[in-house]
Amino acid sequence: MNAVLQSHTASNRSHAQEANQPTAEALLQVQGVSLEYRTPERVVRATHQVSFEIDPADRFVLLGPSGCGKSTLLKAVAGFITPSEGQIRLAGQQVKEPGPDRIVVFQEFDQLPPWKTVIENVMFPLLASRTLKRREAEERARHYLEKVGLSTFANAYPHTLSGGMKARVAIARALAMQPKILLMDEPFAALDALTRRKMQEELLELWEEVRFTLLFVTHSIEEALVVGNRILLLSPHPGRVRAEINSHQYDLKSLGGVDFQASAQRIHRLLFDEGEAPVAEQDLRFQDIRIAY
Ligand SMILES: Nc1ncnc2c1ncn2[C@@H]1O[C@H](COP(=O)(O)OP(=O)(O)OP(=O)(O)O)[C@@H](O)[C@H]1O
Numbered sequence: 225m226n227a228v229l230q231s232h233t234a235s236n237r238s239h240a241q242e243a244n245q246p247t248a249e250a251l252l253q254v255q256g257v258s259l260e261y262r263t264p265e266r267v268v269r270a271t272h273q274v275s276f277e278i279d280p281a282d283r284f285v286l287l288g289p290s291g292c293g294k295s296t297l298l299k300a301v302a303g304f305i306t307p308s309e310g311q312i313r314l315a316g317q318q319v320k321e322p323g324p325d326r327i328v329v330f331q332e333f334d335q336l337p338p339w340k341t342v343i344e345n346v347m348f349p350l351l352a353s354r355t356l357k358r359r360e361a362e363e364r365a366r367h368y369l370e371k372v373g374l375s376t377f378a379n380a381y382p383h384t385l386s387g388g389m390k391a392r393v394a395i396a397r398a399l400a401m402q403p404k405i406l407l408m409d410e411p412f413a414a415l416d417a418l419t420r421r422k423m424q425e426e427l428l429e430l431w432e433e434v435r436f437t438l439l440f441v442t443h444s445i446e447e448a449l450v451v452g453n454r455i456l457l458l459s460p461h462p463g464r465v466r467a468e469i470n471s472h473q474y475d476l477k478s479l480g481g482v483d484f485q486a487s488a489q490r491i492h493r494l495l496f497d498e499g500e501a502p503v504a505e506q507d508l509r510f511q512d513i514r515i516a517y
C-alpha cells in the first residue's frame with residue numbers, strides 16, 4: 225500500500241504530522257489486516273492488507289462494492305474474527321475478542337428480543353455485562369431513549385414499532401453501553417428511502433450532542449458522504465484500500481448540490497475505474513485525498 229495512506233489524511237493528526245509535531249496514538253489502529261474465511265474446500269480472502277486509523281469522534285465510513293469485505297472488517301474490529309495477517313488495536317490494546325468497548329448495530333432490527341420491552345432491550349447489555357446495577361441501568365436506558373425520541377415508548381414491545389423506531393432502539397441500546405467505538409453495518413439499509421434519510425439526520429444530530437466515535441459501513445456513496453467525516457474506499461473482492469478521502473464538508477443539506485454530485489461521481493470513478501489508467505489526484509479535486517495504486 226501507498227505509504228502516505230498509512231498516515232492520517234483527513235484529521236488534525238495529518239497536519240500535526242506534517243509539522244513534525246508529536247501526535248497522540250489513534251483510538252483504533254487497523255494495520256495491514258488480511259481477513260480470510262476457511263471452508264473445508266477453500267480459503268476465501270475477504271480483505272488484503274487493509275490499514276486505517278480512527279481518532280476519537282471520527283465518523284469513519286468503510287465504502288465499497290458488495291463482497292469487498294466491509295462487514296468482515298467490522299466483525300474483525302468487533303473481535304469476532306481474528307486477522308490472518310496484521311493487527312487491530314483499540315486504545316493501544318490488541319483486539320483479541322469481543323468486548324463491551326465495541327458495540328455493533330446491524331442492519332436487521334430483529335436483533336431486538338421480542339419478549340422484552342423497549343427499555344428492557346436497552347437495559348439488557350448493561351445488566352448482562354454487569355456494567356451497571358438495575359437502577360442505574362434503567363436510569364441510563366431512559367437517558368438514551370430520550371436522546372433518540374422514544375421516551376414514551378419505553379414500555380412498548382418491538383413488534384409494535386416501525387422499522388425506524390426499531391433502528392432508534394438499537395442505537396439507544398448501543399450508545400447506552402458508552403462504547404469506545406460504535407460499529408454500524410448498513411444500519412439503515414432495510415428502511416424505506418425517506419426513513420433512511422431521517423435516520424441519517426438523527427444520527428448526525430445525536431453525534432453533535434454525544435460526540436461518539438463511529439465506524440460505519442455502507443455501499444451507498446451518497447450515505448457515505450452524508451454520514452462520514454472520512455471515507456475509506458475499498459476495491460472489489462478481496463478488499464484493498466483504494467483511497468481515503470475527507471468528507472466532513474457534506475451533510476444532508478448538501479444533497480443534490482453540484483459539489484456533492486461531483487464528489488459522488490469522483491468516488492464512483494475511484495471505486496470502479498480499476499481497469500483504466502489511475503486517476504490523477506488533481507483530477508479528482510478532493511482537497512484532502514490519498515490514493516493507493
Ligand atoms: N461465513 C463466510 N464463509 C465464507 N466466505 C464468506 C463468509 N462471509 C463472507 N464471506 C466472503 O467474504 C467476502 C467478503 O464478505 P463481506 O460480507 O465482508 O462483504 P461486504 O463488503 O460486507 O458485502 P455487502 O456489501 O454485500 O454486505 C465475500 O466474498 C464473501 O463471499
Ligand SMILES: [Mg+2]
Pocket residue numbers: 294295296409
Ligand atoms: Mg456486508
